Amino acid sequence: MIWLTWRQFRAQAAAVYGLLAVLAAILVIAGRPLSGVVRLTPADSRLYYAGIVVTYLLPAVIGVFWGAPLVTRELEAGTHRLVWNQSVTRARWMATKLALTGLAAVAAAGLLSLVVTWWAGPVDAASQPSTVPVGADIGTDVPDAESFAARISPLLFGVRGITPVGYAAFAFVLGVTAGILLRRTVSAMAVTLAVFAAVQIAVPFAVRPYVIPAAQQTVTITSANISKLGVNSSGEVEELAVAGPRGAWVLGNETVDATGRVVTAPSWVAACLLPPMPSEPQGRASPSGPVAEADQECLTKLADLGYRQRVTYQPADRFWALQGTETAIFLALSALLAWLCLRWIRNRVS
Amino acid sequence: MIEFHLDGRSGVSPYLQLVQQVRHALRLGLLREGDRLPTVKDVVTQLAINPNTVLKAYRELEHAGLVAARPGVGTFVTRTLTDATLAAHGPLRQDLRRWLDRARRAGLDDESIEALFMTTFRTTAREDIA
Amino acid sequence: MTAVLRARQLGKKYRRGWALTGCALDIPAGHVTGLVGPNGAGKSTLLNLAAGMLAPTTGTIEVCGGMPGSGPAQLAKVGFVAQDTPTYAGLTVADHLRLGARLNPNWDDALAHRRIERLGLDPGQRAGKLSGGQRAQLALTLGIAKRPELLILDEPVAALDPLARREFLQDLMEAVAEHGLSVVLSSHLVADLERVCDHLVVLVAAQVQLAGEVEDLLAAHHRLSGPRRDPATLPADQQVISASHTDRQTTLVVRTEAPILDPAWTVSTVGLEDLVLAYMSRPAEAGPGRRPTLEVLR
Known part of the structure; x- marks a missing residue:
């Protein structure tokens, strides 16, 4: 079963991991910005923002291109009727696919976050309070200083540390769930993307501030x-x-x-x-x-x-506590959805 | 070795066709004592036919004492049907030829001859049973 | 005789209605069973229930002594080649054999490779590039090399040309002869099944109309033709399956275990195809309380 899962998944895995390798290579070759930075060079600035965008996009890509087609591809081609009639139960088939692909998703997001967080370390360290005191940084006083977001701020929190791992796991299982419920690849992809984007927007404002009393x-x-x-x-x-x-x-x-x-x-x-x-x-x-x-x-x-x-x-200093909590929430949600997927595959889909 | 064939339109069940073909071959001397019949698998592969059908035909032949199965070796012919009646075939065929000539001279076409023969054959067969 | 498939009061309802109702069946082991009926009669539903792809709405079904799809051991006992013989388009022929080898404990790898070689399939070829007949043969190879006790085939030859059809059935029968497996296969063409089946189930309008061994069924049915008369005047033990009349003549297909003695009738045998057609074209008369299954007495 592991062999089959890998055989079906290797092209998709190669595509995503290939792009990740290219991105990591660019970041490593370009080198980290100097510590104590006050203003990024245009090239570093592009890399800084590219890192943010890619790290936000990766879980969505995983959900849409790894998660959604995982089951629908079989249903649409009818191959589920081939593979479910080998001597492997549907539950084991689903569990193996979820575990293996899920692990690959988590690893991809983890590696990406690691590289991006490492590269942006000096920039994050140079971040100033999100609002700037009068007279200190304003106007003509220190013209070269640039204000960087803190890593705990909504913009960066989701692309630093371990949260991308939780997002990737969740997006992946969300895609699989949508696939099982909708049974159509294209609509499952669309729903996955919409739901995941909504969750990404809702969590920083509706959940994260209240996880630990402010x-x-x-x-x-x-x-x-x-x-x-x-x-x-x-x-x-x-x-x-x-x-x-x-x-x-x-x-x-x-x-x-x-x-x-x-x-x-x-x-x-x-x-x-x-x-x-x-x-x-x-x-x-x-x-x-x-x-x-x-x-x-x-x-x-x-x-x-x-x-x-x-x-x-x-x-x-609550950065890691919040990161840990949010990642745990997303991993728990993923586990719940995965359990539902297993149940549905066993009892409903045919 | 005998090669079987099936006629899907004859209305005769496949196993009977196999039995008849063996009997026919035995009668005409195409199969002789000691000859081996094709294995069930060979017949099955050749005709795309249910193996149970072949087994049933062979069992029936065995039951009639015409063949014997030797496990692991094959099914062999134990008796021929080219018995004493073979000698009678020649004169009977002569008679039949003469009868056919007469029928044609009387103006019967092939179809009428066949119908006449079959109805007479059936009637006498039924009288024999009754 | 052990039953390889046993159904009691089996029914399956979809949103659009019942696809199968009140199905009671005993299919004995060691037979090649043909499942015939018009399109949409519920053949696929019955086979999918037997393979565990569907769960019954009512009643029970037992295959090889277990509940279909209930576990790896049960799955290993039953092979299923689904309609249109699905294969992974992106995987090669060799990949499919590897798939079978990895997922089945009883896998016969030598058999699988021998078959692929004899069929002339290139192991490196992607399944998506195979012809319909080759794909069916590949799917059959997976089903046979799994070495199941029961192999279920859903319309396996429907999409094949006559030559591919013949080859497919030859290979199937060879496997039956070699490994003694039981087979249930469906088709809406009786001609496909005439040679290969020794057991027959006729399914019409979601109900089993006829089930039994082909020889027994043929022996129990007769075509009667004679002067015109009302079929209702026949003896009680002669069940009329189909009747047609001209102004002078009546032709009937009747089912009876007893000999037909009435001298007015010309009695002849009924071929399998005619027999099936007689049942298929029978008006739906199965009212409540009437048992649709007619077992052959033995």
Whole structure:
């Protein structure tokens, strides 16, 4: 059974592993960006983003091209009637195919993530807080600095560490399940892709933030940590944010008053921090130019009145705990789907 | 060695056809004592026929005392049918020829001759049974 | 006599209706059984039930003493060559033999290779490039070399030309002669089965109409022709299978174990094909309570 599975799978395996080998070779030959990097060369920048895109795509490709056709290909060609009448039970046939191809999927994603994570290590290490303090990095002060996402941020979390392994396993079994239920390769591929994409989008926003209760920190707003100030046309503050801790994934950034209620900052803050500029009535993301003494006074007054900023976040050091939990969730889902596949193959499909 | 053939349209069951062909060959002296019949597998392969059919035919021949199976060697002819009646064949054929000539002279065509022969043959056969 | 296939009250319902109902069958071991009936009569359903590809809706089916498809030991006992003889298009002939060798404990590798060689199949050829007849032969090779107790073939010769058909049946019969396996094969053409089958099952409209040994069935059926008369006036032990009338003559196919003594009839034998056709064209008269299976008394 192992031989047959391998014989049927080797061309698909060669295609994916071949591409992975090419990508790994490119990354290794190009070499890692220097540590302490502040700005990527255009070539490194392309590799950096290519790594992200490919690592996100691989599980989808595995689900669509390895998972979905695994059973439907047999059903469409009628060969299930050949292979299910050898002296091997359907359950064992399915289990062998799931295990072997699943293992190949997991290994491919693991290797890819390993190479990409290794290559991007210096860039991730140079990541700054996701929101940048006023005056530190803004505008003309440090013109060469580039802001990189933290590895715990939604963009990178899914393409670093071990989560790609969980995604690949899940996408693969999802493809097989869709194939068994729909019995048509093309529709199974489409459904796999749609469901997997939906899960990829939903998990960072609906699941991951709540896996471990988020940390909270209430800080005084200072000219050193304020990172964003949005004012609408009538002069009221719409948005005020401070920088979160280094490498953290900031989930909430709210202004609270002395009683702890969530409020918007009083509108005089806007007036004193942002002198009226007729050419830009819509407000600006952050004040530019050197921080004036007046700004600091303004913020001191705000603090004296009891206004604070409450930051909700997942700290950087929870990266591995979150990775482990999310991977475990996806592996458990994969195991559940695999079990359903085995049941269906044994009892329903013919 | 005898080579069997089957006529799918004759209405005679395949096993009977095999039996008749052996008897026929024995009668005409094509098979003699000691000759070996084709193995069941050979007949099966040649005719694409059920082996049970061949076995049944051979069993029937064995039962009639015409052949004997020697396990592991084959089935052999033990008796011929070219018995005393063979000597009578010649004169009978002469008579039949003369009768056919008479029938043709009387204006019967081949079909009528055959019908006349078969009905008479059947009637006498039935009278013999009854 | 041990039954290689035993069905009781077997039924299978699809969404569009019953494909098989109230099927009671005993197919004895050591026979080549022909399963005939018009297209859509439920032949494939019955064979797929026997191979364990389908699960019955009602009743039971037992094949070689076990439940179809119930485990590796059961699967090893039953070979199934499905309709259209599926093979892996991307795999070579040699790959298929390897597949058989790896997946079957009783695999006869020498037999398989001998057959492939005799058939003139190139082991390196991909199955997708084989002709229909060659593919059927490859599938049959897998079925025979598995060395099952029962080999089930679903319309194996339907897509073959006459020569390939003859070769296929020759090889099948050779395997039967050599290994003593039981065979059940279906066809909608009686002519295909006439030579090779010694047991017959006629399936019409999801029900078994006739089952028994070919010789017994032929001996029990007669064609009667004579002056016109109502078939209802026949003796009770003569069951009318088909009747046709002209203004002066009546022709009947009847089933009876007793000799026919009425001198008004001209009695003649019925060929297998005519016999099957008589049952196939019989109006559906199987009402509730009537047992559709007619076993031959022995």
